[in-house]
Amino acid sequence: MARALILMADSLGIGAAPDAHLFGDTGANTFAHLLAAYHGETGQKLALPNLAKLGLIEACQRASGTVCQTAPAPEPIAAFGYAKELSTGKDTPSGHWEMAGVPVLFDWGYFPKTVPCFADDFINELVKRTNIPGILGNCHASGTTILEQLGEEHIRTGKPICYTSSDSVFQIAAHEAHFGLEKLYEMCEVARELLDEMNIGRVIARPFLGESADEFARTGNRRDYAVLPPAPTVLDKLKQAGGQVISIGKISDIYAHQGITEKHKASGLINLLDKTAEVFSHAASNSLVFTNLVDFDEKFGHRRNAVGYAEALAQFDAYLPRLLNLLGEDDLLIITADHGCDPTWPGTDHTREYVPVLAYRKNMSPIDLGERNSFADIGQTLAQWFDLPAMEYGESFAQSLNKAI
Numbered sequence: 001m002a003r004a005l006i007l008m009a010d011s012l013g014i015g016a017a018p019d020a021h022l023f024g025d026t027g028a029n030t031f032a033h034l035l036a037a038y039h040g041e042t043g044q045k046l047a048l049p050n051l052a053k054l055g056l057i058e059a060c061q062r063a064s065g066t067v068c069q070t071a072p073a074p075e076p077i078a079a080f081g082y083a084k085e086l087s088t089g090k091d092t093p094s095g096h097w098e099m100a101g102v103p104v105l106f107d108w109g110y111f112p113k114t115v116p117c118f119a120d121d122f123i124n125e126l127v128k129r130t131n132i133p134g135i136l137g138n139c140h141a142s143g144t145t146i147l148e149q150l151g152e153e154h155i156r157t158g159k160p161i162c163y164t165s166s167d168s169v170f171q172i173a174a175h176e177a178h179f180g181l182e183k184l185y186e187m188c189e190v191a192r193e194l195l196d197e198m199n200i201g202r203v204i205a206r207p208f209l210g211e212s213a214d215e216f217a218r219t220g221n222r223r224d225y226a227v228l229p230p231a232p233t234v235l236d237k238l239k240q241a242g243g244q245v246i247s248i249g250k251i252s253d254i255y256a257h258q259g260i261t262e263k264h265k266a267s268g269l270i271n272l273l274d275k276t277a278e279v280f281s282h283a284a285s286n287s288l289v290f291t292n293l294v295d296f297d298e299k300f301g302h303r304r305n306a307v308g309y310a311e312a313l314a315q316f317d318a319y320l321p322r323l324l325n326l327l328g329e330d331d332l333l334i335i336t337a338d339h340g341c342d343p344t345w346p347g348t349d350h351t352r353e354y355v356p357v358l359a360y361r362k363n364m365s366p367i368d369l370g371e372r373n374s375f376a377d378i379g380q381t382l383a384q385w386f387d388l389p390a391m392e393y394g395e396s397f398a399q400s401l402n403k404a405i
């Protein structure tokens, strides 16, 4: 019986999507630009032999018409293509839900790019219900920059730092020890309740440690409070049919804990990959192991650190043979992304891009999957792979995978 493993490389876009102009992202290309930046800064071309075999470089070149500046790379041995997004937003839940067969076709609520950016009524209610002395921030910001600016004042005053981005998101940063982790989580729960009517996709707890601006660092205790997906995803369908849906990292949070049978948290790229290898090596048939590799986005994309992003991708590449060795005859590996976050782009927000759709079965012949109309093609493929009722959106390529053996 079938199993599947999804490695969700958070923010690994491969070229501006056809509607990128609507987001001010014409010309963005996370993957190609981080390669070029790495080459420019180190004089070396990044070697990604395993991702090349899975078709990442070809997919990027075809999606964007750009030549990727990598070291000489092997030809693909997998199915490879690139998908555009039907969902209205370029945020993490939209991308994840769509790849699980449920695009977000309504408009999220967003906060204006003003200071203050949050409505007084909402903040007053939040302050009253959580018994805090007020808030700091109240603006669009990068989560690490705002810690440097306001972290010390937060410790002094006990006022949490509230901020947002171009995503439909309300983030609360607070000190794990001085403010308290549980108190932060409780505050996020109240905010989640209050923001439902404004259609805000996520509230995120951003705990941090350190005593001064130069040493503040966010911890692995981030927690995301997402609204429920608008319809059952392929995860729900697999769980309902008696299969296992195993979340590694923040997957469970992103799907608002829907359709998950087991979850494992880990922090850092290699720890997440180690946990994935451990769990997948024991996973029963009819299991989907679904891993979100958040560092690409959080530590490098949003931080506009192109060389760091490149080095992390090389680490991921080097780890891949270990995961490929765990694949049996009836297993499917998918590598994809949820949006772009071009580390060379102005600002610190996500970028509207094509994402790679790489699919691999043991001993297959390569397949060109071409341009896919929706990330939902992945969800539809998984539905077929696990013999589930078809999803409403997406075109399956499971048959091509079967023929390629």
Ligand SMILES: O=P(O)(O)O[C@H]1O[C@H](CO)[C@@H](O)[C@H]1O
Pocket (backbone or CB within 6 Å): 092, 141, 142, 143, 144, 164, 165, 166, 167, 169, 171, 204, 298, 302, 348
């Ligand atoms: O700057 P930080 O706090 O990492 O925030 C980023 O993380 C959020 C969730 O991915 C995005 O909305 C973006 O604003």
Ligand SMILES: [Mn+2]
Pocket (backbone or CB within 6 Å): 010, 011, 091, 092, 297, 338, 339
């Ligand atoms: Mn993301």
Ligand SMILES: [Mn+2]
Pocket (backbone or CB within 6 Å): 092, 297, 298, 302, 341, 350
């Ligand atoms: Mn992000």
